[in-house]
Amino acid sequence: MNKWLFFLCLILFLSLSISYILENNATPAITYFPDDEKSTFTKAESNLGLFLPKGNDSYEIVWTSDSESDKEMYLRQDASLLFDNGRLRGVRSTWTQDTKQIHIEEKLLSEDSSFFQVITFHHGEIHYPEDQIKSIHQMSSDHLYVIDSPSTSLDAFKTPEDKFEEEWExxxxxxxxxxxxxxxxxxxxxxxxxxxxxxxxxxxxxxxxxxxxxxxxxxxxxxxxxxxxxxxxxxxxxxxxxxxxxxxxxxxxxxxxxxxxxxxxxxxxxxxxxxxxxxxxxxx
Known part of the structure; x- marks a missing residue:
């Protein structure tokens, strides 16, 4: 009986330990290490686009971030922030081990004319023998102007193409x-x-x-x-x-x-x- 009780306690302890580790590693910190001159990002970009309108008073913004390193890394992390007329609208943070690619994609419902800005920090952590750790990082950004006015049709642009868009910009x-x-x-x-x-x-x-x-x-x-x-x-x-x-x-x-x-x-x-x-x- 004591033997079975011991095994039950051991299983419970291991389950709680694993749960604790997983919970506390759900959002690992981004840690700066010396730059790795042997590694780089082959892709690091953010993008904002206008999705199909959701009705007369609203529309959707498509917010994406993509990054790819030249090799698989011990830890890859991307953190992306979206601002709407200067106000923080959303934050997305993703991490993955033993990979070289990260993709973030969100759709946000919005209304009224807005100036959207996104900035993303792309990070990679590389582990070498003898506990040597290095890292790479890069930033990407994008912006989008959306015109949502009762007197005009819905419009979106990044660079104005006529006087009307220049005035809105x-x-x-x-x-x-x-x-x-x-x-x-x-x-x-x-x-x-x-x-x-x-x-x-x-x-x-x-x-x-x-x-x-x-x-x-x-x-x-x-x-x-x-x-x-x-x-x-x-x-x-x-x-x-x-x-x-x-x-x-x-x-x-x-x-x-x-x-x-x-x-x-x-x-x-x-x-x-x-x-x-x-x-x-x-x-x-």
């Missing part, structure tokens, strides 16, 4: 910018930040640093800073956002502040009513 850009500047100004005031001491870059604009270095830095140094930046953003912004129901998700495009003395960077954002400041000291 200017209107949506201006509306989004004004909303974000007001929001960021509140964060600067709350944390007593002197904006003149920093280079301010919206999170949605970071993609330009894939191939353009930060001021007074090499591209290699920039890649390290950006990789470590996303490590912090993933842990402190993306994971909490993923764990929030879309109906309760409240946030705007975070603002990244690069110290002009090249000592550190800050990330300011508000998530679900709470203001946050992340700080990352450079080790370049």
């Amino acid at each position: 200017n209107l949506l850009d201006r509306t989004t910018k004004q909303q974000l500047l007001y929001h960021w100004d509140q964060l600067f005031t709350h944390f007593s930040i002197d904006s003149e001491s920093y280079l301010s870059v919206p999170l949605t604009s970071l993609v330009k640093y894939n191939s353009s270095p930060l001021p007074s830095m090499s591209q290699e140094q920039t890649d390290k800073v950006i990789g470590q930046l996303w490590e912090g953003v993933y842990k402190n912004y993306i994971i909490p956002a993923v764990n929030t129901e879309n109906s309760q998700l409240q946030s705007y495009v975070p603002i990244v502040l690069f110290d002009k003395d090249n000592n550190h960077l800050l990330v300011l954002y508000e998530l679900n009513g709470k203001k946050h400041k992340l700080i990352q000291h450079y080790s370049i």
Whole structure:
């Protein structure tokens, strides 16, 4: 009897242990490791498109992200954020082991004219013998203007092709910018930040640093800073956002502040009513 009781307890313990491991690895952290010069992404892209209208007052946005590395990796992760007129609309995070491809696809119902922006961080972790770990990363982005006005037919474009679309582009850009500047100004005031001491870059604009270095830095140094930046953003912004129901998700495009003395960077954002400041000291 004691023998059977022992085996039952052992099985229960193993079941609980496996359940615990699976639960706590459901969203593994993105961790920056030294760049792997032997590996690269053969594909890294995000895309926004207009799906068929769902009625007179709504339409669907198709949001996709695709990435492929040149070889299978121990861990592949993609995290994608969608903003609507500067407001966070959705977050998707996917990870897979022993693969080189990741595909994310979502359809979101929306209404009214909007300026949509998406930015995705593609990450790969490579394990070598003797516990040597390296990584690769790349960003991709896309945008889409949607015109949903009672006086015109539904229209969507990425680059305006006529004066009508140019006017809508200017209107949506201006509306989004004004909303974000007001929001960021509140964060600067709350944390007593002197904006003149920093280079301010919206999170949605970071993609330009894939191939353009930060001021007074090499591209290699920039890649390290950006990789470590996303490590912090993933842990402190993306994971909490993923764990929030879309109906309760409240946030705007975070603002990244690069110290002009090249000592550190800050990330300011508000998530679900709470203001946050992340700080990352450079080790370049």
